Amino acid sequence: MIVTLMLLTACSLPRSGPNKKEIYAGAVERGGNTHVIYVNDHVTRATNFMPVYGFSSSFRSAGQVGADEIRAGDVLGLSIWENVDDGLLTSLGASSTSLQEIQVDSAGYIFVPYAGRIRAAGNSPEQLRQVITQRLSAQTPDPQVTVTRVAGNGATVSVMGKVVAQGVYPIERPTRTLSAMLAKAGGVGIEPEVAVITVKRGNQQGKVWMTDLYSSRSNDIALRPGDIILVEEDQRNFTALGALGGQTRVPLGNEAISAVEAIAMVGGLSSALADPTGVFVLRDEPESVAGKVLGKPVFGMQRIAYVLDLTRPNGLFLARDFLIRDGDTVYVTEAPYVQFAKVLNAVTGSADSADALTSIGD
Structure with missing residues (x-):
């Protein structure tokens, strides 16, 4: 009867999410649709790439607009x-x-x-x-x-988004480059580290991090009449769930963040709950990357659950080398004893309550 009670209690107790066994049960090898892959050096090399922002050669090679040239609309x-x-x-x-x-x-x-x-x-x-x-x-x-x-109505650009003063500005001698035009609009209204600047020109567009705009002169492109400059806050993020110091959505910013850093950003592993052998990074991997990771041809996006076992000799090094990407879910399972302790506490508590009721009845 006690065993039955414990089994029933285990099924109904609250927890932060699935355990390792339940995640493994969804593996492709067991009829599921998720590839469960232990992270090793090959995996880190195959998956570690970051989105590259920058302007194409057509943007970079465009000469500055002549300040004295008359245009339609002037x-x-x-x-x-x-x-x-x-x-x-x-x-x-x-x-x-x-x-x-x-x-x-x-x-x-x-x-x-x-x-x-x-x-x-x-x-x-x-x-x-x-x-x-x-x-x-x-x-x-x-x-x-x-x-x-x-x-100068014939040579204007539109500056929009997270700037101090949105508006339509003429291309004049002092404002013929991207950085100068942003300064004319009062600068960006958000932290430079998360500011992304997009320039739309006809059917083309390019984007650059705000910090890269000032660190490389080649990104300070010359503006052309009709350009649209859009300043936005970077929306790339990852989600942290499970036995961590915090469960939340975390912005990535413009820096490369490893799995170790991602865990640290939410307070680290919960010392009372976390299973360091069960750190998962859940990701929809594009076909080109998934093929390299799995070592075989695949078709379309693939669901992959990357496993980081921090207790292995090189576990922390691998977690340090494995980069987190936009849309990732970092999930840490609870240690097996945690659920057992919850069950035991629930059963023990139920038994105590039953004894108390018996005493009152007597």
Whole structure:
């Protein structure tokens, strides 16, 4: 009867999760759909890779936008002086006229009275001045023309996300690179260690860690009109469960984190509960990596439960070399005696309660 009571109690007692035996029962060799693999040097070499952020050669090789180049969407200001009393554009008694806020159309052209439709995009203000002067010279003697850019609407980028001041900013001489434009927007509004910067350009995009942007000049790319700059907090994380100092979801940041470090980040193994032979890292492994780990061709994503036995002579070294990746679940099983102690305590407690009730009845 005592044995039956203990078995029934064991089935109903609370615990932090499955034990080693139950995890092994789901192995492929036993009809399950999970590969249970002990971590060794081969496994650490096959699985240790980190996502690499960076810009492609097309982003890196793009030259800086000319600060004086006129583009579609720019707004120009013209001032024209004529060397006659009754000029084409000037009013009676005036020697000059100003044509303000002339917008370059989507095809890159502007219209100037008596000079006609003129292509402005692709020219500098000086080059455009010469074209307008030449056109007007046929109708008024020795005209003097100045051209200024009133606004840079044709060469702008959008800065969005976790920055101090989101907005649309013109590409000007001081803000022609990624770092300069971020500074123009007030800088990032989150910790630099977890900030990821994405630049979208047409159908392409590239991303870089904030810290890598400033550590390598090659990442400080030149901006192009229409670029979208998005600053986000890195969302990569792992989940810690089981007999640990804490059970939570932990951000990875931009550093490579080993299994030992991951365990330490949540308070280490629970000295009262943890089984150091049953540290599992549960992961959906891509086909290319799974094939290397298993040593055979596989098709599609594979569920793998990596086992770290910290009691082995090189167990801690392997745990130190095994890298945690985004989406991993680090699970530590309870030591076998823990559940036995719970059962014994429950049964003993039940027996004491029964004796107490018998005494009261008597």
